[in-house]
Amino acid sequence: MxxxxxxxxxxxxxxxxxxxxxxxxxxxxxxxxxxxxxxxxxxxxxxxxxxxxxxxxxxxxxxxxxxxxxxxxxxxxxxxxxxxxxxxxxxxxxxxxxxxxxxxxxxxxxxxxxxxxxxxxxxxxxxxxxxxxxxxxxxxxxxxxxxxxxxxxxxxxxxxxxxxLRDEDFYSGLGEVIKLHLIGGADHVKSLLARIDQVRERQPNALLDAISGSLNVKLGFLDDEFDRGKRNFLNFGHCFGHALEATSNFAIPHGQAVMTGMVFANIVAKNRRFMSKNFFAELNEKILLDNIVSRPTQDHLNMEHIYSAMKMDKKRIGDGLTLIMQGDGYKMTKITDLFHPELEKSIDELKEVIGVI
Ligand SMILES: NC(=O)c1ccc[n+]([C@@H]2O[C@H](COP(=O)([O-])OP(=O)(O)OC[C@H]3O[C@@H](n4cnc5c(N)ncnc54)[C@H](O)[C@@H]3O)[C@@H](O)[C@H]2O)c1
Ligand SMILES: [Zn+2]
Incomplete structure (x- = not known):
């Protein structure tokens, strides 16, 4: 034990x-x-x-x-x-x-x-x-x-x-596992990638490693227990993900919405030159796209609906939308100045990258 x-x-x-x-x-x-x-x-x-x-x-x-x-x-x-x-x-x-x-x-x-x-x-x-x-x-x-x-x-x-667990619930959890390993940085991602197939086959030892790896990353953020600063980074993928859960009327399970939310955040990060094109492509290919099994529809990605859902984010304070982003070297940051035109352009790109149904 x-x-x-x-x-x-x-x-x-x-x-x-x-x-x-x-x-x-x-x-x-x-x-x-x-x-x-x-x-x-x-x-x-x-x-x-x-x-x-x-x-x-x-x-x-x-x-x-x-x-x-x-x-x-x-x-x-x-x-x-x-x-x-x-x-x-x-x-x-x-x-x-x-x-x-x-x-x-x-x-x-x-x-x-x-x-x-x-x-x-x-x-x-x-x-x-x-x-x-x-x-x-x-x-x-x-x-x-x-x-x-x-x-x-x-x-x-x-x-x-x-x-x-049903597959959809398993893959929802896997979304959070991937998020926590990404936030954890290069070593965590490397060890998850080494066993990702066994994790998906639900092999007990691989699952145990993935679970304890995830909990250990999360622990590192909990000294900010009451959500004031660094704990915010745990919300990577969630700003857009929560909106997608709402626009899909929860047809997209939470962790899967978070996966799409991380791809969205990476698109914004890449276009703001916080993340290089190479790193963007590498993450998509190695860990993100293959593990998105609940893809959004055109309707779920309706710009106005996403915009109003993102405005509801209870952690938002200013006029712009808030987004937690990751950049090169898995560095985390938070922006609060995401406005309508950039959102629209990024959603269009997201549709191309993940392929909507
Ligand atoms: N409090 C927090 O910090 C926190 C953090 C993240 C998410 N959440 C909340 O957690 C909820 C989602 O949780 P979840 O993904 O665990 O889903 P869930 O509790 O809805 O369970 C998903 C489905 O799996 C079934 N199930 C549970 N265990 C099973 C098992 N061993 N075998 C077969 N079926 C099983 C459930 O009956 C349900 O149908 C959301 O409401 C979310 O907001 C809370
Ligand atoms: Zn979550």
């Missing part, structure tokens, strides 16, 4: 990366506990890994991005209250980023903070979202508008859950 320590203002916590499922038995020793489990994950694993879980202590949560809101959090409060939850209750969440966000928010607000353990079961959650302390809910049409900072007390990461 490998343990990663994460420092956080609220409390330090640990990620236990484990190849066995013994942790399920250990969790069963916690006296006051409620499991909140993604319904798909519960169905797949109830007869195997979850055999030891007492079903009377399980709340099964149907998962959809539309349900990542305050109403579903209230369902979790109701379940806890119906069990006369006290402050010594431990909430154990098992599932992907949606379960993490809903239960993390519930745990952070009920009694101003319950014990909370998290078992991530998607690649996105294992390689990225499980650390960083954020909980986010959608409000009306606004994605991740409401949230808190509240890390779990502990995370149990078991990569063999990833075998049963």
């Amino acid at each position: 490998q343990v990663i320590n994460v420092k956080s203002a609220l409390r330090d916590y640990q990620v236990h990366i484990t190849e066995t499922t013994d942790f399920i038995r250990d969790l069963g020793n916690i006296k006051e506990r409620l499991y909140v489990i993604d319904s798909n994950v519960w169905e797949i694993y109830r007869e195997q890994i979850f055999r030891g879980i007492d079903p009377s202590k399980v709340m099964v949560l149907p998962i959809h991005e539309d349900r990542k809101n305050l109403y579903t959090v209230m369902e979790v409060y109701d379940e806890l209250m119906s069990r006369a939850a006290k402050r010594n209750m431990t909430l154990i969440s098992i599932g992907g980023g949606i379960v993490q966000d809903i239960t993390g928010f519930a745990a952070s607000t009920l009694y101003r903070g319950l014990n909370w353990l998290y078992v991530p079961t998607t690649l996105l959650a294992q390689a990225d979202s499980c650390i960083g302390s954020k909980t986010s809910l959608n409000y009306k049409n606004y994605k991740n508008l409401v949230g808190t900072f509240f890390p779990p007390n502990s995370i149990y990461l078991h990569p063999s859950f990833l075998k049963t």
Whole structure:
């Protein structure tokens, strides 16, 4: 078992990366506990890994991005209250980023903070979202508008859950893995590229390396826990990616939208001469284009829709649009002066580079 320590203002916590499922038995020793489990994950694993879980202590949560809101959090409060939850209750969440966000928010607000353990079961959650302390809910049409900072007390990461992920969810997670390795720089990219085929075949050791590599890069940015400066760079690919998620009505999964967002950012960087043409072509060929499996349509890339979606970015402060970019040598920067004409030209180029459907 490998343990990663994460420092956080609220409390330090640990990620236990484990190849066995013994942790399920250990969790069963916690006296006051409620499991909140993604319904798909519960169905797949109830007869195997979850055999030891007492079903009377399980709340099964149907998962959809539309349900990542305050109403579903209230369902979790109701379940806890119906069990006369006290402050010594431990909430154990098992599932992907949606379960993490809903239960993390519930745990952070009920009694101003319950014990909370998290078992991530998607690649996105294992390689990225499980650390960083954020909980986010959608409000009306606004994605991740409401949230808190509240890390779990502990995370149990078991990569063999990833075998049963649908391809689209696997490739969404891979988008974040690639993003984190790119931000990590040359050595990280090199080690990911050396095993990218095995990662795509979901070979356990290759996945483990990709996950721990991703978490280690992210850790380096978390000393800026509350998102004030350098943590912004983790948003590489997200300024455009979030807009694409919105214009595609979430038909393009998050990490895949981020992949297209990174190609878009690279186009702007290249045309501003922050990234050389050679490096641009090399990244596209080696790591970006082959791993985009959910391509946007002409409609998804409608200029006006993208523009209004990018204007909604909650981190934007000035008049122009914000964009995190990468340049030669994997150097990161942030611009806040992306305006209409440059956006339009860059979207046209993006269509040529990635090939729309
Ligand atoms: N809080 C954060 O820091 C943070 C960071 C990034 C993303 N997010 C949020 O995470 C969400 C996306 O998370 P996600 O990509 O993990 O998706 P998800 O939670 O929606 O899960 C994707 C699908 O996979 C299924 N699933 C989960 N585990 C499975 C398994 N082991 N086998 C088979 N199917 C399984 C789920 O039922 C669901 O249908 C978004 O809402 C995003 O905003 C949060
Ligand atoms: Zn993301």
